[in-house]
Amino acid sequence: MGQSSEFSLDLRLEKQSLFVCKLELCELRMINDQNYPWFILVPRLNNVREIYELSEFSRGVLEREIFCISKALAGHFNAFKTNIAALGNLVAQLHIHIIIRYETDKSWPEPVWGKFPAAPYSRAQVQERVETVRKLINS
Amino acid sequence: MGQSSEFSLDLRLEKQSLFVCKLELCELRMINDQNYPWFILVPRLNNVREIYELSEFSRGVLEREIFCISKALAGHFNAFKTNIAALGNLVAQLHIHIIIRYETDKSWPEPVWGKFPAAPYSRAQVQERVETVRKLINS
Numbered sequence: 126m127g128q129s130s131e132f133s134l135d136l137r138l139e140k141q142s143l144f145v146c147k148l149e150l151c152e153l154r155m156i157n158d159q160n161y162p163w164f165i166l167v168p169r170l171n172n173v174r175e176i177y178e179l180s181e182f183s184r185g186v187l188e189r190e191i192f193c194i195s196k197a198l199a200g201h202f203n204a205f206k207t208n209i210a211a212l213g214n215l216v217a218q219l220h221i222h223i224i225i226r227y228e229t230d231k232s233w234p235e236p237v238w239g240k241f242p243a244a245p246y247s248r249a250q251v252q253e254r255v256e257t258v259r260k261l262i263n264s
Numbered sequence: 265m266g267q268s269s270e271f272s273l274d275l276r277l278e279k280q281s282l283f284v285c286k287l288e289l290c291e292l293r294m295i296n297d298q299n300y301p302w303f304i305l306v307p308r309l310n311n312v313r314e315i316y317e318l319s320e321f322s323r324g325v326l327e328r329e330i331f332c333i334s335k336a337l338a339g340h341f342n343a344f345k346t347n348i349a350a351l352g353n354l355v356a357q358l359h360i361h362i363i364i365r366y367e368t369d370k371s372w373p374e375p376v377w378g379k380f381p382a383a384p385y386s387r388a389q390v391q392e393r394v395e396t397v398r399k400l401i402n403s
Binding site: 184208215238 | 313314315316323324327330331334335338345346347348349350351352353354365372373374375377378
């Protein structure tokens with residue numbers, strides 16, 4: 126499943142999101158949209174579209190990464206609800222959304238996809254938020 | 265987390281979906297909507313809203329049930345893509361959607377939630393499909 130070749134991130138995901146940190150299996154990235162604290166976990170493997178295509182070992186690691194990251198983010202951002210989803214209808218490369226939701230957010234109670242154009246962070250905001258999340262994950 | 269008290273299914277989930285079978289942790293149900301082969305896994309526990317609230321053991325079982333069921337359904341229904349999601353913005357009780365998607369389905373490539381009113385199956389169709397999926401899962 127491409128573990129031996131270098132991991133290549135889908136160009137669309139690269140454009141929409143910012144690198145936060147590397148985990149055992151995944152790259153954690155933040156979607157560049159101030160409307161929601163919105164993150165994605167991207168397994169660093171090529172040619173994987175579906176969770177069930179992962180090995181049993183990788184599925185276990187992914188489960189733990191989803192658990193740790195979603196719990197940490199939900200706590201830090203004081204989530205009302207956490208949305209976790211692997212859709213991949215537009216971008217085939219497997220990626221798991223972790224979206225912190227509030228009853229006061231722009232799309233509540235609907236899912237966030239396709240609702241509003243992304244509101245990019247300023248450079249200073251990106252730096253501050255990415256740094257904060259990096260520390261949170263490594264603590 | 266309520267393992268000792270009897271499991272009680274949210275009334276809205278009960279109305280929208282049909283019982284397929286019991287797994288180790290979850291109840292597998294089919295959403296009563298012909299627009300998509302659409303299933304939900306509902307952990308038979310009370311007062312759980314988020315995956316990260318489950319015990320490590322239950323998270324492992326849930327991961328395996330998501331894997332087995334999504335793989336079986338994707339194969340049987342010849343999925344173009346499988347959407348897997350835990351949202352819970354409208355129904356608090358933890359439930360995981362497994363939705364079989366085609367490039368030709370009504371909402372493609374968008375997520376299915378909130379797009380079209382459900383198109384209920386006839387009683388005969390329900391019986392046939394539930395029976396088919398039950399056999400698939402138990403095979």
